[in-house]
Amino acid sequence: MIRAGIVGASGLAGGELIRLITQHPDMELTFLGGSSHVGRRPAELHPGLRLDLGLTVEPATEATADRVDVVFLATPAPVSAELAALFADRTAAVIDLSGAFRIRTPELHDRWYPKAKRRTDLADRFVYGVPELVGDQMADAALISLPGCYATAITLGLAPLTLGLGLDLRTVVVDGKSGSSGGGLQLRTADLHPLRNGAIAPYAPVGHRHAAEVRDFLERNKPGSVGSLSMSAYGVSHVRGLLASSYVFTDEAVDQRELQRAYVRFYKEHRFVRVRRHAETLIPVPDPQAVLGSNFCDVTVMHDDESDRIVVLSALDNLVKGAAGQAVQAANKRFGLPEETGLTMQPVMPA
Amino acid sequence: MIRAGIVGASGLAGGELIRLITQHPDMELTFLGGSSHVGRRPAELHPGLRLDLGLTVEPATEATADRVDVVFLATPAPVSAELAALFADRTAAVIDLSGAFRIRTPELHDRWYPKAKRRTDLADRFVYGVPELVGDQMADAALISLPGCYATAITLGLAPLTLGLGLDLRTVVVDGKSGSSGGGLQLRTADLHPLRNGAIAPYAPVGHRHAAEVRDFLERNKPGSVGSLSMSAYGVSHVRGLLASSYVFTDEAVDQRELQRAYVRFYKEHRFVRVRRHAETLIPVPDPQAVLGSNFCDVTVMHDDESDRIVVLSALDNLVKGAAGQAVQAANKRFGLPEETGLTMQPVMPA
Amino acid sequence: MIRAGIVGASGLAGGELIRLITQHPDMELTFLGGSSHVGRRPAELHPGLRLDLGLTVEPATEATADRVDVVFLATPAPVSAELAALFADRTAAVIDLSGAFRIRTPELHDRWYPKAKRRTDLADRFVYGVPELVGDQMADAALISLPGCYATAITLGLAPLTLGLGLDLRTVVVDGKSGSSGGGLQLRTADLHPLRNGAIAPYAPVGHRHAAEVRDFLERNKPGSVGSLSMSAYGVSHVRGLLASSYVFTDEAVDQRELQRAYVRFYKEHRFVRVRRHAETLIPVPDPQAVLGSNFCDVTVMHDDESDRIVVLSALDNLVKGAAGQAVQAANKRFGLPEETGLTMQPVMPA
Amino acid sequence: MIRAGIVGASGLAGGELIRLITQHPDMELTFLGGSSHVGRRPAELHPGLRLDLGLTVEPATEATADRVDVVFLATPAPVSAELAALFADRTAAVIDLSGAFRIRTPELHDRWYPKAKRRTDLADRFVYGVPELVGDQMADAALISLPGCYATAITLGLAPLTLGLGLDLRTVVVDGKSGSSGGGLQLRTADLHPLRNGAIAPYAPVGHRHAAEVRDFLERNKPGSVGSLSMSAYGVSHVRGLLASSYVFTDEAVDQRELQRAYVRFYKEHRFVRVRRHAETLIPVPDPQAVLGSNFCDVTVMHDDESDRIVVLSALDNLVKGAAGQAVQAANKRFGLPEETGLTMQPVMPA
Incomplete structure (x- = not known):
């Protein structure tokens, strides 16, 4: 089982990650991180998810790295920039859903993400892209940045x-x-x-x-x-x-x-x-x-x-293919699983 | 694999049955029935479901019974009353989602379902109820009637x-x-x-x-x-x-x-x-x-x-626990599977 | 022309009062009151109302009484309790849309409105009720309290x-x-x-x-x-x-x-x-x-x-017959106008 | 009072015309036309409009012209093309809300409205346009065609x-x-x-x-x-x-x-x-x-x-400025009234 952690677990993308990971046959959720709502259980934050995970929201620290194989950053770009540095080289995979590492051209990054200072040490190590469009790159990538919805x-x-x-x-x-x-x-x-x-x-x-x-x-x-x-x-x-x-x-x-x-x-x-x-x-x-x-x-x-x-x-669906689902898809590629593992749910329609 | 058929495949409950059965690890869909939309593929009727099942809508006949172990009747009460007679004793399970066999007291049935003439030969053989409230009855029931949403x-x-x-x-x-x-x-x-x-x-x-x-x-x-x-x-x-x-x-x-x-x-x-x-x-x-x-x-x-x-x-959810999901739950009980098989999906929220 | 003032002009009921009073043939809006949003024009607070009234939000004071014949209190109950005292005997009519003076039985008032201390000096002077159900009482009432929606x-x-x-x-x-x-x-x-x-x-x-x-x-x-x-x-x-x-x-x-x-x-x-x-x-x-x-x-x-x-x-419509419209209706009765003056608009449907 | 008739009174634009004309100080509704719903009162067709107009839906005929000064055609383009011929020169104003007379270039009309054969005898007599953009042309126009929403x-x-x-x-x-x-x-x-x-x-x-x-x-x-x-x-x-x-x-x-x-x-x-x-x-x-x-x-x-x-x-609002309201605005111009007569209602927001 791949041990997965989420930072930003109280947000909408975080909630969607909980939904998908708890349905994933080869992943288990081992960490819920966040700076607010510390101590809360998922059901208190996500009305649909009344799960018995035995986890509550905790701050992410260096020690967190030992508890996860992959960490999903569902955090604002400036926070992701910092957390990426914290987890890089300490976990097998860091998957960032924010804009911190999306734009490659430095001037463009600075222009559109002025609050998320470009980490020149990390930026070039990130593989960025829609999983369908980057071939096998994600299989070897310890650091993955996913496009916006x-x-x-x-x-x-x-x-x-x-x-x-x-x-x-x-x-x-x-x-x-x-x-x-x-x-x-x-x-x-x-x-x-x-x-x-x-x-x-x-x-x-x-x-x-x-x-x-x-x-x-x-x-x-x-x-x-x-x-x-x-x-x-x-x-x-x-x-x-x-x-x-x-x-x-x-x-x-x-x-x-x-x-x-x-x-x-x-x-x-x-x-x-x-x-x-x-x-x-x-x-x-x-x-x-x-x-x-x-x-x-x-x-x-x-x-x-x-x-x-x-x-x-x-x-x-901006929360699935546009966020949490695509992140799980990237993790599947990273860990050598079939791309669709845990993601085979059909659309719920009409709703 | 349990071979499952659906009559009324073009309706909303029918579509939801397709969604759930194609996600079910121990069931396969082998028949899509209906009197209208004959010849249509699921994707033409259910915009979310672009599946490659190799099935199109066909009329239900006696011969259908050979292709299914369980047939779900997502049909109006009068149609269900007829189809139940067609499939009873020919398939291992008939699961009716309509009102044809819900009310036991004959006068009450006639009053509320005047168009679905009471099949006295079949009515008493049906097990009716919310699966949670009928104990083990469904395990031995060839004929199951499910409550309205x-x-x-x-x-x-x-x-x-x-x-x-x-x-x-x-x-x-x-x-x-x-x-x-x-x-x-x-x-x-x-x-x-x-x-x-x-x-x-x-x-x-x-x-x-x-x-x-x-x-x-x-x-x-x-x-x-x-x-x-x-x-x-x-x-x-x-x-x-x-x-x-x-x-x-x-x-x-x-x-x-x-x-x-x-x-x-x-x-x-x-x-x-x-x-x-x-x-x-x-x-x-x-x-x-x-x-x-x-x-x-x-x-x-x-x-x-x-x-x-x-x-x-x-x-x-009227289409899941109130219809298709509950029907699959009943089928699970009927065929000795854990009740939640294929039904472990978490709520999609917010939506 | 009846000079009308509104306190609580930035809220939803306040906005609806602006809409109705500016369409009223015998009323003119002469005061917009509130403790927040001071200095703002209606269009900044109510996106639909781009009007040229020459009014901005001001705090309500004793001096306000000279500028209005009727003041509508679209304020929370505790605020209304205070403002009623401010305006009583200083304007021809005070029309309160809050719960401050609705319940007559003192114990019941205290129980349901603990934060809006009962003004024993004023409570009995208020005429309360749906205009249709209080006969001519509102014609002579300087103080009117209207039911909740x-x-x-x-x-x-x-x-x-x-x-x-x-x-x-x-x-x-x-x-x-x-x-x-x-x-x-x-x-x-x-x-x-x-x-x-x-x-x-x-x-x-x-x-x-x-x-x-x-x-x-x-x-x-x-x-x-x-x-x-x-x-x-x-x-x-x-x-x-x-x-x-x-x-x-x-x-x-x-x-x-x-x-x-x-x-x-x-x-x-x-x-x-x-x-x-x-x-x-x-x-x-x-x-x-x-x-x-x-x-x-x-x-x-x-x-x-x-x-x-x-x-x-x-x-x-909770903002019209349940709030602002009913308040204008009460004012019409108070000032001897036909009850429906300025309120003859038909429903907007479908919307 | 300007006597106004509506053909297509049972549709959404027809209902909106009823709403606006019954609120108009200088117009009275004297005719409700349509080919379906004949004999029905407005309240039966428009759930919000429970009015006592003494009118029911009737077929439009030549005799209708005597009962109206202006006729609003809220009908499909092919019907409008026919009705325009019926009413032209028989009423002071024909105001068409359909596409029958909108496009001037003959080839373009035929291409986009193949079912509404171009009435060459009438097409050039129609003044077409947003009232704001045609200057005084509508004042003298017996035939007016209004743009789509x-x-x-x-x-x-x-x-x-x-x-x-x-x-x-x-x-x-x-x-x-x-x-x-x-x-x-x-x-x-x-x-x-x-x-x-x-x-x-x-x-x-x-x-x-x-x-x-x-x-x-x-x-x-x-x-x-x-x-x-x-x-x-x-x-x-x-x-x-x-x-x-x-x-x-x-x-x-x-x-x-x-x-x-x-x-x-x-x-x-x-x-x-x-x-x-x-x-x-x-x-x-x-x-x-x-x-x-x-x-x-x-x-x-x-x-x-x-x-x-x-x-x-x-x-x-596609039913007001995009249809019925603009039609009344055009009628106002046609009959020498201030453009905004009967159209001064403020937006209903939030709704």
Whole structure:
């Protein structure tokens, strides 16, 4: 059994990690860390999880390393930066869900994460990426940094164009729509139910940092493949799941059939990415409600002949494939388990 | 592997059965039945379930019996009444989720299910009940009838009072609140999103037939234990999950501490019933969002000293513990598996 | 023009008072009071109200009295208790929306409002009640106290039974379902959108103080008419509007037809109370979505022959008929205007 | 009093017209038309509207013209095309809310409205446009065609750029997010509450006809001002209100300050368009919840320095400013009333 610890156990991603790890056949939860809620049991923090784990929240210290083989950091970027240093070389794997080690280009990191000072000693040792897109790198990686929820969806949506078809994307306009769980449980007036329900809240109409993260990754993997990539993000009136719409303009000729084939081929070996046709079921897809609770990312690609653009839609559960599920998937790769171990749950729909 | 078939595979309970059976380690799905949508694959009917099962919807016939060990009837009561006759004595187990065989008292059955003519040849052979409350009966039962979603919640809420504490309940007033998935996917104007969202719809202020079902069961198990039991039911503005509030007036003296102990004791051996204190977590419980997607029924009991009544709240996911999950639980009992096999998933919350 | 001031202008009821008063043909808003948000304009506090009133939030002082003919106190009970003393005898009308002066029986007041010390000098001078049920008393009242949102709905639902038909109600069980706006905009984790959406939150399963308020009023108006009255309250997954279900057991014989007639007759002259049949429209009524934004209270009465009980359902918009609208209605009566002045807006539905 | 008739009185826009006209000081409702629901009273069709109008739904005929001064056509485009011919020259004003007469360029009309054959005899007599953008044309127009809900929002968002600042917009990418009321009350499985709640439904990822409508209008008013304009539309999990996001790329230099000033100046005289700063209130705006039930369109413009694009957000209530409210506004202009007559209601928020 792989001994797993979570820091940030009281947050939403932390709760989701508890859910997934306690369902995992080859992992056992041995540590719950956090700086607040110390002494609390999971059920007190996560209303659904009334489990008898015999664990309560504790501060993470150097001694914690002896109790875990892998530690998941579900902490804010500045905290992750410090904890990574604490656990690096002391545990077999550190898996960071924050933005502390995502952006490789130093100036870009400093610009978008000014509060999480770049750890130059560690930054280059981290393997970053959507597990589907980094090949075997995670198998040997003691330090793993995972993309943000939007970055995961957008990158999975665009990679078949740049890395599969080899297209150069002149202009990419991303419009992101997500539920309220994306904002966590911080006390903000705008996130109270009366003001958030029924909203279409333009919370980041310009300047979302996941845009920089995506471009940084794609450009590193195929220099020159992305001209401009801009993003606007909106909170809509549900809780879990996001849809990223990427509107792509390219100078190269490509048609619907070619696109569809390329996407199917690109993800043939990757069971968590489901390439779907827009009208293949009762409701138009992809729709985040159709992946709820699961580790799937649904992707649809369409050529808009009218305006000569490519429309790529990608939907995922921000707490699973966008956070905790992807983290477990990365851990599976790190420890040589089949990628889907403990992650085979189907979506809960309708919900 | 237990070969399982589903009739009514295109409905919501049918979809949930597909989800659970394909995740079950000891069952395999070998038949999808239905009279409409013949020829369709699961993904076309259930947007979340893009599975490669090699099955499409077929009409159920006598020959179907050879392909299954257990058949789940997720069909309307009149259809179940016919199919039960078709499959009885031809398969090892028939598990009916409808109301066709729930009410034992013949006059009551005829009154509440006038369209599902009582099959006198079969009715008495059916074991009916919440699996937690029928002991070992299901192990030997070839024919099993499961309670309605509300009946499950209310019965689990009241049983510790009558069967545990032996109280006589003079008057029970039940107020039920459920999401829209309780009504299925029939095309009714009142169920369109614009009219159903934001609603508190008093769809059955008087005359809900689950009240008769509950009383029939409790009275059979402890005659004289329930004086009057009335029920009113409301649709509220979410999709999945229900809360049943039972307001109980009894002439016998009982206090909070005694009640709490009795409930904990009564369900000590039953992992799917979680006896919870009202304030044990971040949100007041029980709340159906805290059991979403799982087979749990959360129960809270309180003594209202002010008005000398007992307040029992029970919450469950109407499609899982109130339908498909409970059906798999019954099948597990029937086939000698541990009750929780394939049903260990934790709630997906928040969603 | 009647000069109107609001204290508590930054809260939800305060915002609704601004909305209604600025639409009122015979009132003008001359004062916005509050202890927090001093200096803010309405648009900064109420996202929908981008008005050019030339007013910002100020502390209420004795001098405020000179600028207003009527002051609406949309403040917590302890604050209202103090402000009432400040404004009494200095303005033509003080209209309190809080619980400070609702319960007449001193012991009951102290029990349910321990933090709002009873002002014995003022308490008896307040006229309390739903405007429809106090006849002409408000015309001469300088001090008016209005019922809570639930109390308004329940009292309007029960009054035709006790005051109209003269029934004695042995046992009344009230089950209340309301949206999240009932809890205001205080920062509580349980009220954040991710935890509140999809909830059926049993926030007051026992001990809701509106039950005491209703019983106190009905008993004062017809002693002996209410035996026991208990209440349980739930937050459901929408924002605005509540439904109160009153389950009534009486020893006197009465049937559906008699009940329906009695209700229609009782409210014949009261345009804000709409007596509705359960199935008179596309959706079952009463449903709070069908009164949204309006000053209507919809009431339906049904006799449940099965269990020999009376089911009374009453729905209203908790911020309008349950707060700001009712306050304007009371002010209209106080100043001799037709009751409906400025309150003729129809419900906004669907929303 | 202006005598007003509505055809399509049973639909959502029809219901909203009833709400607004019965609140209008200078209009009276004299005719309710429709081909279905004949004989029904408004309360039977619109659960919120329990009015005593003495009207029931009737078929529209030539004789209807004698009973009305203005007829509002809230009918599908093919029906409007026929009814326009019936009422033209027989009533003082025909106001069409459908797409029958929106697109001027004949080929474009035929392409996007193949079922509503172009009435060449009438098409050129119709004045089409957002009332704010057509100057005095509606004062003399017997035939008025109003933009679709999305077209209204997008056009109001872009007009200050092309008509105000005189910019040429190289590429415009529109992403539209709307509630379920936009789809009306037709019985479609995908619109049932269980499948629609919690959805982000990409119902028109390519090929939304409002894009053609907007471009046709802007190009007619300033030829060459719009290069390409593409649109994708999504249904999100609320009922009423839409947000249109227009991402604009232009070759001309412009900065935030200039943009803000231009928008304020452009709409200075138009009270229904509120130019708002993104952070001016408790929640980020524009957000359709902040205009609910009102005739406002909120517009925000931002320059994204990062990607050198202009982000324009416009929000409105699709049933008011996007349909019935705008129609009344047009009628006001037609009959020489102040534009805002009967339309001064403030938003109902939170709801």
